[in-house]
Amino acid sequence: MTNQVTLTIDGQEITVAEGTTILEAAAQLGIHIPVICYHPHLTANGLCRICSVDTGGRVQAAACVTPCSQNMQVQTENETVKRSRKTILEMLASTVDLSESPEILDLMSRYQADPARFAGGNQRQSPLYDDNPFYIRDYNKCIDCWRCVQVCAEDAQYAFALSFDGRGFETRIGTFMGHGMMDTTCVFCGQCVGVCPTGALKPKRQSLLEQGVDPNEIFFQTRGKGKKKQKFG
Numbered sequence: 001m002t003n004q005v006t007l008t009i010d011g012q013e014i015t016v017a018e019g020t021t022i023l024e025a026a027a028q029l030g031i032h033i034p035v036i037c038y039h040p041h042l043t044a045n046g047l048c049r050i051c052s053v054d055t056g057g058r059v060q061a062a063a064c065v066t067p068c069s070q071n072m073q074v075q076t077e078n079e080t081v082k083r084s085r086k087t088i089l090e091m092l093a094s095t096v097d098l099s100e101s102p103e104i105l106d107l108m109s110r111y112q113a114d115p116a117r118f119a120g121g122n123q124r125q126s127p128l129y130d131d132n133p134f135y136i137r138d139y140n141k142c143i144d145c146w147r148c149v150q151v152c153a154e155d156a157q158y159a160f161a162l163s164f165d166g167r168g169f170e171t172r173i174g175t176f177m178g179h180g181m182m183d184t185t186c187v188f189c190g191q192c193v194g195v196c197p198t199g200a201l202k203p204k205r206q207s208l209l210e211q212g213v214d215p216n217e218i219f220f221q222t223r224g225k226g227k228k229k230q231k232f233g
């Protein structure tokens with residue numbers, strides 16, 4: 001039989017199976033804790049810390065990876081928590097281009113985060129990788145959430161084409177030896193593009209449409225040169 005733990009979240013008592021995360025228990029109570037790096041179908045790594053909540057300890061706990069414990073008292077949205085979330089968002093905005101991250105922009109307005117608070121901080125500088133017919137990679141928009149790495153690895157595809165590269169501020173997503181995507185183990189399933197929350201990974205055709213390229217031109221461009229013209233219908 002599964003052991004159970006009883007805790008209180010925002011004043012409401014709940015009993016859950018041991019191992020249930022605070023995020024999951026809160027959801028059962030209808031309490032929505034904001035997330036960025038977390039995705040319900042992927043392994044949670046607790047990287048962005050936006051879901052951090054106050055459990056009365058010295059430091060806040062990331063709700064997406066912290067299991068509930070007996071008699072825990074959780075506050076998901078007190079002043080300290082809100083201030084932390086605001087600062088996390090402001091730091092993200094100082095480093096990364098969030099212009100195509102609608103969920104993060106919503107959080108910025110919810111927590112009244114000032115994108116200029118850390119103006120002058122180091123901006124992420126990365127070339128645009130346009131090295132295959134299927135998707136582009138713009139790591140200037142990447143928040144290192146690791147969703148693409150997880151989905152490319154054990155969580156779904158087992159291709160292991162993407163991984164972390166660099167250290168500290170220079171940590172970024174990359175390929176083995178920096179190879180172009182066509183020279184990696186990528187199978188172009190598109191799952192990384194589907195889980196990316198920031199527009200750092202984008203379908204090539206979407207990118208070309210946004211640039212105003214004619215759809216017919218896009219079709220032949222992304223089919224590769226030398227292909228025979230095909231008719232539809």
Ligand code: SF4
Nearest residue numbers: 142143145146148196
């Ligand atoms: S490319 Fe997208 S999914 Fe991958 S780590 Fe960056 S933001 Fe996350």
Ligand code: FES
Nearest residue numbers: 046048049051064
């Ligand atoms: S959503 Fe929990 S650490 Fe990112």
